[in-house]
Amino acid sequence: xxxxxxxxxxxxxxxxxxxxxxxxxxxxxxxxxxxxxxxxxxxxxxxxxxxxxxxxxxxxxxxxxxxxxxxxxxxxxxxxxxxxxxxxxxxxxxxxxxxxxxxxxxxxxxxxxxxxxxxxxxxxxxxxxxxxxxxxxxxxxxxxxxxxxxxxxxxxxxxxxx
Amino acid sequence: xxxxxxxxxxxxxxxxxxxxxxxxxxxxxxxxxxxxxxxxxxxxxxxxxxxxxxxxxxxxxxxxxxxxxxxxxxxxxxxxxxxxxxxxxxxxxxxxxxxxxxxxxxxxxxxxxxxxxxxxxxxxxxxxxxxxxxxxxxxxxxxxxxxxxxxxxxxxxxxxxxxxxxxxxxxxxxxxxxxxxxxxxxxxxxxxxxxxxxxxxxxxxxxxxxxxxxxxxxxxxxxxxxxxxxxxxxxxxxxxxxxxxxxxxxxxxxxxxxxxxxxxxxxxxxxxxxxxxxxxxxxxxxxxxxxxxxxxxxxxxxxxxxxxxxxxxxxxxxxxxxxxxxxxxxxxxxxxxxxxxxxxxxxxxxxxxxxxxxxxxxxxxxxxxxxxxxxxxxxxxxxxxxxxxxxxxxxxxxxxxxxxxxxxxxxxxxxxxxxxxxxxxxxxxxxxxxxxxxxxxxxxxxxxxxxxxxxxxxxxxxx
Numbered sequence: 001x002x003x004x005x006x007x008x009x010x011x012x013x014x015x016x017x018x019x020x021x022x023x024x025x026x027x028x029x030x031x032x033x034x035x036x037x038x039x040x041x042x043x044x045x046x047x048x049x050x051x052x053x054x055x056x057x058x059x060x061x062x063x064x065x066x067x068x069x070x071x072x073x074x075x076x077x078x079x080x081x082x083x084x085x086x087x088x089x090x091x092x093x094x095x096x097x098x099x100x101x102x103x104x105x106x107x108x109x110x111x112x113x114x115x116x117x118x119x120x121x122x123x124x125x126x127x128x129x130x131x132x133x134x135x136x137x138x139x140x141x142x143x144x145x146x147x148x149x150x151x152x153x154x155x156x157x158x159x160x161x162x
Numbered sequence: 163x164x165x166x167x168x169x170x171x172x173x174x175x176x177x178x179x180x181x182x183x184x185x186x187x188x189x190x191x192x193x194x195x196x197x198x199x200x201x202x203x204x205x206x207x208x209x210x211x212x213x214x215x216x217x218x219x220x221x222x223x224x225x226x227x228x229x230x231x232x233x234x235x236x237x238x239x240x241x242x243x244x245x246x247x248x249x250x251x252x253x254x255x256x257x258x259x260x261x262x263x264x265x266x267x268x269x270x271x272x273x274x275x276x277x278x279x280x281x282x283x284x285x286x287x288x289x290x291x292x293x294x295x296x297x298x299x300x301x302x303x304x305x306x307x308x309x310x311x312x313x314x315x316x317x318x319x320x321x322x323x324x325x326x327x328x329x330x331x332x333x334x335x336x337x338x339x340x341x342x343x344x345x346x347x348x349x350x351x352x353x354x355x356x357x358x359x360x361x362x363x364x365x366x367x368x369x370x371x372x373x374x375x376x377x378x379x380x381x382x383x384x385x386x387x388x389x390x391x392x393x394x395x396x397x398x399x400x401x402x403x404x405x406x407x408x409x410x411x412x413x414x415x416x417x418x419x420x421x422x423x424x425x426x427x428x429x430x431x432x433x434x435x436x437x438x439x440x441x442x443x444x445x446x447x448x449x450x451x452x453x454x455x456x457x458x459x460x461x462x463x464x465x466x467x468x469x470x471x472x473x474x475x476x477x478x479x480x481x482x483x484x485x486x487x488x489x490x491x492x493x494x495x496x497x498x499x500x501x502x503x504x505x506x507x508x509x510x511x512x513x514x515x516x517x518x519x520x521x522x523x524x525x526x527x528x529x530x531x532x533x534x535x536x537x538x539x540x541x542x543x544x545x546x547x548x549x550x551x552x553x554x555x556x557x558x559x560x561x562x563x564x565x566x567x568x569x570x571x572x573x574x575x576x577x578x579x580x581x582x583x584x585x586x587x588x589x590x591x592x593x594x595x596x597x598x599x600x601x602x603x604x605x606x607x608x609x610x611x612x613x614x615x616x617x618x619x620x621x622x623x624x625x
Binding site: 075 | 221229230231314387390440471472
């Protein structure tokens with residue numbers, strides 16, 4: 001068994017899991033954070049994208065043990081009780097969540113982009129979402145949503161708000 | 163009035179609770195977080211949805227990661243099921259030895275085809291086994307299933323199941339499968355399991371009278387739906403002999419019938435719960451592993467969850483029919499179609515599934531949206547020892563559209579006619595009659611073509 005201690009959405013979490021447990025299983029099964037989805041389990045679809053130390057990571061390809069001591073952000077860590085993250089708001093407003101299965105992964109991949117680049121071009125957004133496959137919504141609405149969220153975040157930043 | 167204002171107006175009309183009412187817990191708890199404002203249409207008014215940007219009512223939960231798809235549900239004591247796949251396209255099953263798997267710690271039950279009360283299902287022909295028994299029809303067939311306390315143990319247990327096969331001749335090419343002497347996929351039946359013929363006018367005479375006759379063969383490939391959420395279900399057989407099945411299916415009533423048939427159980431003993439579906443596209447229209455999970459739950463007395471791997475999605479669920487499409491068209495010097503012959507051979511894979519529907523739609527639409535006086539369409543679906551084909555967006559329409567429009571382009575190029583003109587010359591108009599005799603109304607093919615050509619600069623863009 002492997003003991004892991006990591007920060008998930010700002011909170012210290014610990015678990016003792018079989019060594020073959022992936023970060024995805026740790027989050028979904030052991031920590032009950034089911035917002036992170038399993039789509040292919042081989043790192044192709046991006047439905048399991050989470051943020052590890054500021055980087056977008058396929059949680060199905062990372063062992064829980066490798067996440068020991070790291071900072072993980074999942075889709076559950078974005079909104080507060082009274083406020084959606086601007087990306088979540090924009091994805092909802094632009095109808096970029098049809099069946100929604102790829103949504104959490106796409107939103108987190110977009111967050112990593114916007115954290116690094118507050119004013120990305122369409123090409124840069126496409127590049128950032130290249131690892132997140134979608135079968136029903138389509139990418140156009142997601143790209144519109146990311147641009148809108150970027151605008152919103154820049155305005156908030158300008159006003160000095162968090 | 164905005165949606166928010168409407169909600170506020172409505173709330174004003176609700177009388178404040180008085181007396182004992184105040185002590186009652188409200189029937190619907192006020193949301194503590196994530197309030198969603200939805201438009202409330204007023205009675206006897208035109209629906210406000212028309213002309214408005216509407217957002218999905220469940221969109222917010224999707225974005226928050228709060229939507230519960232099947233794999234996000236868990237019940238106390240729940241087991242995990244996995245299905246062993248044949249890996250051989252056609253074979254007789256000589257023997258299945260499950261002892262090794264049963265002896266593994268953590269394995270709670272093993273199931274084979276012999277234990278399924280009625281081992282066949284399908285929406286039109288019941289030709290698909292729930293788990294292959296005695297004979298394997300394609301490599302993705304399940305041959306045994308395991309329920310274990312963890313998914314990992316279930317996967318390992320599959321390795322311990324020994325299946326002895328006697329390989330049988332297989333057929334993979336639909337044109338081969340059409341031949342009399344080809345191996346039969348479902349003996350004693352022939353490989354052609356449904357046909358459709360549409361005949362109108364005198365095709366041979368019209369072809370003979372044509373200025374030129376064009377022939378072409380068009381083929382499409384097999385396509386998997388690849389919905390992001392794999393097929394998944396949970397079955398819970400309770401002590402009263404009733405089974406509840408949560409499944410990512412689009413047609414739960416049909417599924418209930420199929421489950422009742424395979425389990426030989428009265429329908430009122432089965433409760434199907436359709437959960438939020440993470441993509442369907444026609445691929446989640448019928449049952450897959452549901453009877454297996456139900457029987458494993460009955461054996462163990464515990465809820466059993468099954469989630470297909472991405473690999474199983476490709477090998478063991480339905481796909482889009484590949485079609486081999488032969489076209490022969492006689493035209494006048496100006497490009498007016500006088501006669502058309504079409505032969506469609508649909509590769510049905512190992513089981514019928516929704517092939518009848520697909521065949522019908524493909525055949526009726528195969529001449530294209532054109533006025534053709536003399537027509538003959540012959541369409542066949544054949545069995546092959548491959549992954550079964552079934553419903554997928556359009557039921558055969560996209561395949562034939564690719565063929566007839568490519569054929570039209572070939573004819574236009576050979577006759578040196580503008581591709582738009584040849585379509586305008588032949589296209590359906592108001593009151594045109596479809597290949598099966600339906601008089602068509604609200605026909606705007608020509609108008610749509612002209613508008614589209616105008617918008618994207620068809621004429622200017624021509625070199």
